[in-house]
Amino acid sequence: MRILIVGAGAIGLLYGTRLARAGIAVRMLTRTSAQAQRLNLEGAALLEGDQTFIVRLQADVLSDRRVTASPGDWIWLTVKQTHMDDSFIDGVAKLAGQGASVLSLQNGIGHMPRLRAALPRNPLYAAITTEGALKVDARTIRYTGKGEIAFGTNDSEILPNKTEAEELSQKMLLHALQSAGIKASLSNEMDNRTYTKLLINAVINPLTALYGVKNGELPKDPLRMTMMAALHDECLTILTAAGMLDDGEAWQRLLMVCEHTASNESSMLKDVREGRSTEIDWINGGIATLAQRMKMPSPLNDAVTIIIKALHPK
Ligand SMILES: NC(=O)C1=CN([C@@H]2O[C@H](COP(=O)(O)OP(=O)(O)OC[C@H]3O[C@@H](n4cnc5c(N)ncnc54)[C@H](OP(=O)(O)O)[C@@H]3O)[C@@H](O)[C@H]2O)C=CC1
Ligand SMILES: CC(C)(CO)C(=O)C(=O)O
Structure with missing residues (x-):
């Protein structure tokens, strides 16, 4: 099985290095091309605790025509939302042809x-x-938090009869991940998983970016807590109306993520500090769009989306 990973950043290299290390x-x-050359010459470096693993892996530039000529069985998209413009999605469609399974x-x-509109016939998976992981330089990443990956089709795409080839391909990917020591599962409730993660990002990311604090600092101030609770409640109302299961644990889960990732700067805080555009349009902006479709109000999500976007580079 061959896996092409598009985007050699924190998450792409976190999975790429561990899969390559296991012989996949x-x-x-x-x-x-500078990054591809560096990876080919020096390998990637995975920093885990006080250990450094140098992993040899092949790298090419996405736009290289020779890449399209030899597609993989799986194409993983590990770029940020901000990178997924129309020309990127066109490039992925060319790369995937009609056969490759695409995981985003x-x-x-x-x-x-x-992605579905651009890839009408490919098996398409969402992953959470x-x-x-944190990107240190073009070839180095630090593993900052252990967890797990789940992948599956979105609820609207679950078909009663999968093809045998598709089923085999899913099992092979699962086996490859597990053989690399990666905790992985195939999920038939991806919408719920996506919304559950979205709720966490929709509270922690914009508020840490606005207050300029690490994740663990967010709940330490009573006024910040008031803001967290208000944003959480609005997101929960919208996301449960959109199909998320309310197991009664969402608020506790949010506080636990703050505690477990206490020393992290959220990705949105980092983007703002480093002068990049953020993923706000797909996080709080995404929730506001869901609300609009269901004719529900989303004043806090609308507000944080505008406030964060005002911090984007002009
Ligand atoms: N990092 C983490 O811990 C987690 C991240 N995520 C999510 O995963 C996604 C990826 O995040 P992360 O890995 O942190 O982001 P990074 O910015 O570290 O990595 C994204 C990579 O995509 C590359 N890229 C951009 N455009 C293209 C292109 N056209 N062709 C090929 N490569 C391209 C970038 O290259 P270049 O630098 O050259 O522009 C960069 O190396 C995000 O949606 C994030 O929210 C989810 C959970 C945890
Ligand atoms: C869970 C959290 C908030 C951890 O930092 C994250 O996913 C992010 O920073 O984008």
Whole structure:
């Protein structure tokens, strides 16, 4: 089985290095030739605790025509939402042809329908990970949080009869991940998982970016807690109306994530600090769009989306 991973950033290299280390045929597809060259020459470095693992893997530039000529069985998309413009999605469609299975691993919502429109015949999977990684440089990432990955089709796409080839391909991917020591599962409730993760990102990400604090600091101030609770409640109301299961644990889960990732700067805080656009349009903006479709109000999500976007580079 061959896996092409598009986007050699924190998450792409976190999975790429561990799969390659377990002997799975992995190829990283980068945006720049400089990064591909560096990965080919020096290998990728995975920092885990005080250990450094140097992993040899093949890398090419996504736009290289030779890449399209030899597609993989699986194509993983590990770029950010901000990178998934129309030309990127066109490039993925060319790469995938009609056969490859495509797995997309982003925080936020809104990208899956666009991918489906561009890939009408390919098996298409959403993935949610609770693992954490940080990109240190073009070839180095730090493993910042252990967790698990779940993948599956979106609820609207669950078909009663999968093809045998599709089923085999899912099992092979699961086996590859597990053989690499990665906690992985195939899920038939991806909408619920996506919304559950979205709720966490929709509270922690914008508020840590606005207050300029690490995740663990967010609940320590009573006024920040008031804001967290209000945003949480609005998101929960909208997401449960959209199909998320309310197991009564959402608020506790949110506080637990703050505690477990206490020393992290959220990805949105980092984006703002480093002068990049954030994934706000697909996180709180995504929730506001869901609300609009259901004719529900979303004043807090609307407000944080505008406030964060005002911090984007002009
Ligand atoms: N990091 C984490 O711990 C977690 C991240 N996520 C989600 O995973 C997704 C990826 O995040 P993360 O890995 O942190 O992001 P990074 O910014 O670290 O990585 C994204 C990578 O995509 C590359 N890229 C951009 N455009 C292209 C292109 N056209 N062709 C090929 N590669 C391209 C970037 O390359 P370049 O630098 O050259 O632009 C970069 O290396 C996000 O949606 C994030 O929310 C989810 C859970 C945890
Ligand atoms: C869970 C959390 C908030 C951890 O930092 C995250 O996913 C992010 O920063 O985007």
